[in-house]
Amino acid sequence: MPNTNADLMQQLNAFTRREHQPDEVYLFDLILCDNEIDRDGDCFSDAALDTLCKLFVGVTGIFDHNPKSGNQTARIFRTEVVEEPNRRTKTGAVYRCLKANAYMIRTAANADLIREIDGGIKKEVSISCAVGQQTCSICGANRLQKPCTHIKGRSYGGSVCYAVLDSINDAYEWSFVAIPAQRRAGVTKTMGGASPDAETAALRQSLAQMTQTLDAVTEELRKDVVRLCYQQGETACAKALADSTIHMDADALLDLRKSLRQGSAVYANSPAAYQAQLANPQSDGGTASPYRMQSGTGDAV
Ligand SMILES: [Zn+2]
Secondary structure: OOOOHHHHHHHHHOOOOOOOOHHHEEEEEEEEEEOOOOOOOEEEOHHHHHHHHHHOOOOEEEEOOOHHHOOOEEEEEEEEEEEEEEEEOOOOOEEEEEEEEEEEEOOOOOHHHHHHHHOOOOOOEEEEEEEEEEEEOOOOOEOOOOOOOOOOOOEEOOEEOOEEEEEEEEEEEEEEOOOOOOOOOOEEEEEOOOOHHHHHHHHHHHHHHHHHHHHHHHHHHHHHHHHHHHHHOOOHHHHHHHHHHHHOOHHHHHHHHHHHHHHHHHHHHOHHHHHHHHHOOOOOOOOOOOOOOOOOOOOOO
16 A cells, blocks of 8 residues: 555656656645535445545546635545544444545645645535435435435434435546535535435425324314313313314314313312312312313312
8 A cells, every 4th residue: 555755656647747756746635525424414335435436536626615726726646445443433334434645736826725735724625426326224215216205314213314325426526615614515416316306206295195194183183182171061161162172283282182181080089179160160269170271189179
């Protein structure tokens, strides 16, 4: 594995029209990407990293977001996949990253830029590549061919959904991102296959089904609540409460059902309180009533 400057210069000169001396070029290395889950909920497979390792050799980098850097470019002349055996990704895999060696021809115009790279100011790297396969970690579907309804970052049965990127077809470019506020530069992925519209359509369809199910369950819940409302008799008050359930959503119905059940439990334990309430419905003795949201403890008989 070459790691001396002489070795690097030899590899670098394979990319230049004439042989350059060490003082003519500025050498630096950078991490292009890794197998950790990125901010989009994607991670590269081992095979994808190996493919990118081959494809990025010779690729030119750009320094975007900086109008002064018009003609300043750097080029990758060597890459390797570096493994850190003691480090694990969020998925539990051994951490692997794609490291690249790049060079710039030293000129008066890029002296400032070189100082910035040396000083660690420009260390955020963004890459752009073409991805042919995006596999869902939950169901195994290639989301580019057949979008599934699992949402990245959401947990399903204790497993967080993410997508594994594979079948890399091309490596377009890499660039330094000079926006310090940006948390991570990340990867721009051009996905082949199904369009994002297909994924949206699949999610919409799933949402419509879930809404339908929720509506049906809410209606069942409402009937249950109405039944509880009339449990203590068909009073005007009970009817008013039962009628109001038509405007309640599932959360409000669940709250009301809980209160009504607690209220009826109190009456079940204290028939005297119920009799007292029936004898004098206007009384406000603090007794738990199913028509009061706050159920009491039944001690005010
Ligand atoms: Zn899925």
